[in-house]
Amino acid sequence: MAAKRLIPTLNRVLVEKIVAPSKTAAGILLPEKSSKLNSGKVVAVGPGSLDDxxxxxxxxxxxxxxxxxxxxxxxxxxxxxxxxxxxxxxDILGTLHD
Incomplete structure (x- = not known):
């Protein structure tokens, strides 16, 4: 996997955004605005930042x-x-659980 080549530094997080489906199971096309999701899957995390x-x-x-x-x-x-x-x-707002 190409993402494993990049290891984030400090407190950075590498995320792959989740792409919403562009049409329903019945084949109805969804407008772009309704399919926009602001979520993603964490692919890699850095080691963390340093305190004083x-x-x-x-x-x-x-x-x-x-x-x-x-x-x-x-x-x-x-x-x-x-x-x-x-x-x-x-900058990450929170985690999503099922």
Whole structure:
């Protein structure tokens, strides 16, 4: 997997955005606006940031978690034919659970 070549630094998180379906099971096309999701799957996390004393503060997120993303922000990264986004841990809005 191409994403494994990029290891985020400090408290950054590499996320692959979840693409919403563009049509229903019956074949009805959905408008682009209704299919926009601000969620993604964590692909890789950095080791964490350092506090004033030099101690490592680990990232609270783990690979494989589904997260809620801000509407804007992050750095777009293209690896191979896939598109990913890098976010700082504090920019991630929360985790989504079933």
């Amino acid at each position: 004393a030099g101690n490592r503060i680990p990232v609270a997120l783990k690979e494989g978690e589904t997260v809620l993303l801000p509407e804007f922000g992050g750095t777009q990264v293209k690896l191979g034919d896939k598109e990913f986004h890098l976010f700082r841990e504090e």
